[in-house]
Amino acid sequence: MPEPQDHPIAYTALQPGTPVQTSGGHQFATVQAVLVDEKVSVFDGIVVLTAEGTRFVDADQIGTIYRTYVRTTLSVEQVADLPQPDGSNLIDVKPPRSMGHRLGRMFGRGKR
Template identity: 40%
Template sequence: MTGDEDPAISYKVLRRGTPVRTADGQVLGRVRRVHEAARENIFDGIDVDTKEGVRFVDAPEVARITERQVTVTFALAHADDHVQDRGSPMARRLRNAGTVRRARRAGRELRDRWDRR
């Protein structure tokens, strides 16, 4: 059975780690978390672990959910247009850690120059 022949399942039973594939069959990543609007009891989207970090795929972009995989409506080449960065603030801070260190160093050097004038 291929992913297209598997029966569809509810987002409520979708498991973490399920592969997420694009419309052209490429692997986008794996399911990290399922979001739902609890009051309305509707599917809101999924967080996907990708090589670039955690990305959010909105519900209208999810074409099919099966036990073996989740299929999205866009091709891998257009993934950046359809997904949103959902990395933690700490992950973003660590990604820019080198830049922060350089900026602090430059600030100290400017302050020292100002004091020596």
């Protein structure tokens, strides 16, 4: 039976700092930001922080998002060729919020 952290989650629940892996399970980055095209409410991809700097992983290159990691469809070789984020990709950066922050807002506490 899989552990609870192994269940897929929605991109809206993805947290900065989450490890990002190749298709073979090799960690190559951590999530820096989630990109969403607000005009059409579509997940655009993620900006990741690698040893070589900030890179963009397109939504089509994301295999599955789990609570504890993101598995891409990329090989180690493909990861080396990821582009830097282009300003045009940054339509709307959705920094995930903590559950405590969301609950606080629901019950009238915290910033609105």
